[in-house]
Amino acid sequence: MDALTRLWTEIEARRDASPDESWTARLLSKGPEKCAEKFGEEAVEAIIEAVRGDPERLTSEAADVLYHLLVMLAARGVTLDDVARELDARAGRSGLEEKAARRDESGGATG
Ligand SMILES: N=c1c2ncn([C@@H]3O[C@H](COP(=O)(O)OP(=O)(O)OP(=O)(O)O)[C@@H](O)[C@H]3O)c2ncn1[C@@H]1O[C@H](COP(=O)(O)O)[C@@H](O)[C@H]1O
Helix, strand or coil, rough: CCCHHHHHHHHHHHCCCCCCCCCCCCCCCCCCHHHHHCCCCCCHHHHHHHHHHCCCHHHHHHHHHHHHHHHHHHHCCCHHHHHHHHHHHHHHCCCCHHHHHHHHHHCCCCC
C-alpha cells in the first residue's frame, strides 16, 4: 500500500474517533471550513520553506500539506480515489495542450 493510500485509510478510520484522541477527528468535528483553513495554513508554510530552499523542512511541510489536503477532501466527501480518477483522466495530456484548448473554448482569453 502506498503512503497516500495508507494515510487515507487512517483518516477514514478516524472519522468516528474521539476528538480527544485523534487530531483527524478533532479537525473533522470542526467542519469543512476549518479543515480548509488549516490546509491553507499548511500550504503557506510549505511555500515559505520552498522559497527558503531547505529540502528537509520542505519535505516535512509537504507531508503536513498532503495530510491536511486529505482531511479537507474527507470533510467534503471527496475520496482519494476520486482525485486519482481525475489525475488518470488527465494522463498523457500536456498541460500546455489543455491550456490551449481552454483558450480556444473561451475565445482567445489568456491566463
Ligand atoms: N500525517 C499526519 C499529520 N500531519 C500533521 N498532523 C498534525 O497536524 C497538527 C498541526 O497542528 P498545528 O497547526 O498546531 O501545528 P503546526 O503546523 O506545527 O503549527 P505551529 O505549532 O507551528 O503553529 C499537529 O498536531 C500535527 O501532529 C498530523 N496528524 C496526523 N497524521 C496522520 O494521521 C494519522 C491519524 O492521526 P490521529 O487522527 O491524530 O489519530 C496518524 O497516524 C498520522 O499518520
